[in-house]
Amino acid sequence: MRPCFSSPEIRKPNQDNLTVMVTGVGMAKGLLIARSFWLKGYKVIGADFESDGTWVIGRFSHAIAKFYSLKHPTEFGGNTNSYTEQLLDIIEQERVALWISCSGVSSAEEDGMAKDEIEKRSSCHAVQFSGDQVKTLHRKDSFSQLALEIGLAGPKATTVTTVEEAMEFLNHTPTSAKYLAKSVILNDLSRTSQILLPLTTREDTKSYLDTLEISSSHPWLLQQYVNGTEFMTHSFVQNGELKAFIACESKDVLMHYRPMPVDDPLFQSMLKYTSVFLSRLSYSTTFTGHLGFDFLVEQSWDETGSKAKLYPIECNPRVQTNVLLFEDEMHLVDLYLSTLGNAPTKRLERAVDIYSQPSKTGYYWIGHDLVTLCFVPFVNVLLRKLSVLEFLYGLREFLEHVLFWKDGTFCIYDPFPWWWLYHGYWPSIFLRSILRRSAWSQVNVSTGKVFDC
Known part of the structure; x- marks a missing residue:
């Protein structure tokens, strides 16, 4: 249970x-x-x-x-x-x-x-x-370089510190290749940008790059665009050994989590990538913590697996929200405790590899779904921007989540965090934004994060 x-x-x-x-x-x-x-x-x-x-x-x-x-x-x-x-x-x-x-x-x-x-x-x-270790993996440019060095490179990428560098690189790319500009350091304005470079003209490209404020203190990564579905993984690593692993489909701000089947060839490919990545790290024996990757798959996966190509685009050396998908958090606790040098081995009552036991249940946040699947679509119906049938499809999805999925914050024995999330935390955040007249583009209900415009 x-x-x-x-x-x-x-x-x-x-x-x-x-x-x-x-x-x-x-x-x-x-x-x-x-x-x-x-x-x-x-x-x-x-x-x-x-x-x-x-x-x-x-x-x-x-x-x-x-x-x-x-x-x-x-x-x-x-x-x-x-x-x-x-x-x-x-x-x-x-x-x-x-x-x-x-x-x-x-x-x-x-x-x-x-x-x-x-x-x-x-x-x-x-x-x-x-x-x-975190610095190398967390930053997009250093992770890209590390992956290249150990033979697990993702899409073609280069780091630029001036607009001129960026223009020079883009001018020598094949006409069919497109690139995304990603800030190496944390930047809300660029994290969801899907502007493909170069633009139609050199002047347009330079004008856009000028808005990014590229500099030596704020470098940017030009990463080749891959038109594919995004996936994310989460794993627990102890002394360089993979102890727990999960994978799910992803997007910019993910609010619906469903685990991939373990026997899915794509799941196995991401698991293999993670294992090989760990085996090739020079410091793997001192490597203990949480590790996740974001992948893009260029084509849909078929039964033979021959048409899909996996591209690692980012590394997340920290706990991610998809940790919720582990079927047995109690055993995950045992794994944490086993990192203590004096931890009794009796805590580990079964094999430590729990990546074969993902939850079959999806996770959602009711506050997010009420807004995105009910309130906003209803308003759009009134404004004649959405058909009644499309609204009913969204309502059906909402009811499916409420009846068969699990809220990522709510617990029967510990309900007050869930109550405060919607009656205290978010009302306070939105009120502060109104009083400060600060604009935002998205919110992540699970993390409490507001993304600035």
């Missing part, structure tokens, strides 16, 4: 007396891991950023014994040492033995650097890649 739909009486007392800290509990992925440890009987300390003063959902979780509000590294002027110190203060005060980092995109590198210092100065163990 799934933990989020189980009675709290199934919580098991543990004999280890370990305290676990989970950061990122304001997101569904962090909350899932915190709840799973709590169900195993462990004391869970939660922490997350509340930079704008809006309380996150993890603050209200029954599974979290104590919540700490963290200052984002940017609030320290980019001083990673100050960010690390606040984590160390919590670890020492709460006697934390294990830290599970559920980094967001904006703090992935800082959490990696914090891991190095925390394990050096305390007895706490971190399930997190090191700072150098």
Whole structure:
């Protein structure tokens, strides 16, 4: 039975007396891991950023014994040492033995650097890649270069630091080739851009590139465009060995998660890529943490598999929301605990490879579906921009999710984070946007992220 739909009486007392800290509990992925440890009987300390003063959902979780509000590294002027110190203060005060980092995109590198210092100065163990490892994998340009070096290259790509460099590269590409410009550093404005370069004329291309503010301090990656379906994977790696693996279809802002069948040839191809990637890393024996890839498949997969070509386009060295798809989070907790040097082997009651047991259930967020499948389509029907039949199709999908899927935040025994998400968190976010007159293009209900225009 799934933990989020189980009675709290199934919580098991543990004999280890370990305290676990989970950061990122304001997101569904962090909350899932915190709840799973709590169900195993462990004391869970939660922490997350509340930079704008809006309380996150993890603050209200029954599974979290104590919540700490963290200052984002940017609030320290980019001083990673100050960010690390606040984590160390919590670890020492709460006697934390294990830290599970559920980094967001904006703090992935800082959490990696914090891991190095925390394990050096305390007895706490971190399930997190090191700072150098995260930096290499997290940044689009360095990951592209690493993949090329180990013989697992993705689409053709080059890094540019000036508009002139970009123009020179585009001028020497085949006429049939098109490229996407991707910011190497975090940038909301470019993450969903699908403008294909070069444009019709040199003047149009240069005018567009001028808007990107390309510089040595803000490099951009020109990556060859692949017209295909996007997929994402998530895995847990311990000392370079793949211990857990999941895959699903993806998109820019993914709010519906359904696991791919394990016997799907495409699933097996992505699993093989991940395994080979790990085997070719020079530092694989010290490589412990969460690893995911974004892939593009150029054509639809057929029974022979001969028509599909897999292109790795990004690497995500952190926990991703599709961690929800693991059928057995309890065993995932055992994997985390096994990273401790003194962890009893009896915790691992069966084989550690759990990639063969994905959930058959899809995940959704009811707040997102109410807006995108019900409210907006209904308004469009009134405005005669959508037919009644199309509206009914969307309504049928909404009812299917409500009846047969699972909300990614809701738990019967821990309902208050879900309640706060829609009655406190998002109303506060939208009210602040109105008062500040700040424009946004998309929101991600599962992570609480707002994407600026």
